[in-house]
Amino acid sequence: MKRILINSIVCAILSSCLGCTVAAQVSDTNITEEEIGEHLAFLTSSKTKGRYPGTAGNRRVVKYIRTEFEHYGLKNFHGDYLQQFKAKLRRADEGKSAKEVKTWNVVGYIEGNDNHYKKEYVVIGAHYDHLGHGGPSSKKPESDEIHPGADDNASGVSALLEIAEKLARNRYMLDRSVIFVAFGAEEQGLLGSKYFVENLPVAKERVKLMINMDMIGRLNAEKQIYMGGAGTFPGGVELMTELGIQMGLNPVVHAGEVGGSDHVSFYKEGISAIGLHTGGHPEYHRPEDTMDLINISGEKTIAEYIYKVLLRVVNENYDLTFIPQD
Known part of the structure; x- marks a missing residue:
C-alpha cells in the first residue's frame, strides 16, 4: 500500500512538472508586452547611445540581435548571422x-x-540604427542629446524579434521560408537594405515578398495602421485589410505609395514590398522619441497582425508574384 501511495505521489509530481513545462512552452510561443518592453528598454538604453553606425552602441545592438536570433534557433547563411558592409x-x-x-x-x-x-522566401525586416547624438538628420540639430529612437525604430526591431521567436516555435506551419533582417544604416540612406538586396544570400527570383516595419510603436486611439505597397503582390490590399480588421485595427491600406523606408530597396529591384507604420509625430528624429511614449499594447497587436499575415503568405496556396505600381 505504501509503494502504491509513493508511486501515486511521484506520478502526481511528474504530471505537475510536465504541465509546467508544457505551460512554459506555450508561453514561449506568445508575443508578449513584457518581452516587447524588454527589447525596447535595451535598444533605447544609455548603453546603446542612439545606435549610430560605427559606434560601440551600434555594435552592442548588433550583438544583441544576433544572440536573440541564435537563441530562437534561426538558421544563418554562410556560417554567420552578420552581413558586414561599409556605410x-x-x-x-x-x-x-x-x-x-x-x-x-x-x-x-x-x-x-x-x-x-521552401526554396521561395518571404523577407521581414526592420532597421535597428538611429541618429546617435543627432547630426544632420536630426530635427533638433543644435542639441547634442542622445536620440533614443524608441519609435524609430526600436519599435520595429522589438516586433521583429517577437515575431521571429513565435514563428520559430511554429515552424511546422511554414511552406515557404522566412528571412529575418535587422538592417543597419537606414538613416544614412537605406544603406543596409540596399546592400542586402545587392548581395542576397539566395537567388533574387526566389525572394517573393518583403514586409518592412518602421515606426510601429504609436498606435493611436483610432487604431490606425498605415501601409504602402499592398498592391505589389496579388490580393495584398484585401489581405491586409481583412486581417487588420480581424485584429481590431483600422488598416489604412495603399496599393501603391511604396514609401521611403527599407522596403523601397526591394521594390526598386522588382520584388513585392510593403511597409507598415503608425504615423508621424512631433518627436520624430528628436531626443524626445523615448520609450515612455510607446504604446506597447498596440505594438503587440500589430506584431500579432504581421505574424498572421506571414502565416497566410508563406502558404503554398498563396500566389506571390510582383505587381509594379504607377
Missing part, C-alpha cells in the same frame, strides 16, 4: 568627404517544410 555617414556640409564606417545587417532564417516552396 558612408551623412554630413551637414555635403562639400566635405563622408566618413566611412563598418556596420552590419543581422540576418537569420526559418526554413519552410514543403520540398518545393
Whole structure:
C-alpha cells in the first residue's frame, strides 16, 4: 500500500512538472508586452547611445540581435548571422568627404517544410540604427542629446524579434521560408537594405515578398495602421485589410505609395514590398522619441497582425508574384 501511495505521489509530481513545462512552452510561443518592453528598454538604453553606425552602441545592438536570433534557433547563411558592409555617414556640409564606417545587417532564417516552396522566401525586416547624438538628420540639430529612437525604430526591431521567436516555435506551419533582417544604416540612406538586396544570400527570383516595419510603436486611439505597397503582390490590399480588421485595427491600406523606408530597396529591384507604420509625430528624429511614449499594447497587436499575415503568405496556396505600381 505504501509503494502504491509513493508511486501515486511521484506520478502526481511528474504530471505537475510536465504541465509546467508544457505551460512554459506555450508561453514561449506568445508575443508578449513584457518581452516587447524588454527589447525596447535595451535598444533605447544609455548603453546603446542612439545606435549610430560605427559606434560601440551600434555594435552592442548588433550583438544583441544576433544572440536573440541564435537563441530562437534561426538558421544563418554562410556560417554567420552578420552581413558586414561599409556605410558612408551623412554630413551637414555635403562639400566635405563622408566618413566611412563598418556596420552590419543581422540576418537569420526559418526554413519552410514543403520540398518545393521552401526554396521561395518571404523577407521581414526592420532597421535597428538611429541618429546617435543627432547630426544632420536630426530635427533638433543644435542639441547634442542622445536620440533614443524608441519609435524609430526600436519599435520595429522589438516586433521583429517577437515575431521571429513565435514563428520559430511554429515552424511546422511554414511552406515557404522566412528571412529575418535587422538592417543597419537606414538613416544614412537605406544603406543596409540596399546592400542586402545587392548581395542576397539566395537567388533574387526566389525572394517573393518583403514586409518592412518602421515606426510601429504609436498606435493611436483610432487604431490606425498605415501601409504602402499592398498592391505589389496579388490580393495584398484585401489581405491586409481583412486581417487588420480581424485584429481590431483600422488598416489604412495603399496599393501603391511604396514609401521611403527599407522596403523601397526591394521594390526598386522588382520584388513585392510593403511597409507598415503608425504615423508621424512631433518627436520624430528628436531626443524626445523615448520609450515612455510607446504604446506597447498596440505594438503587440500589430506584431500579432504581421505574424498572421506571414502565416497566410508563406502558404503554398498563396500566389506571390510582383505587381509594379504607377
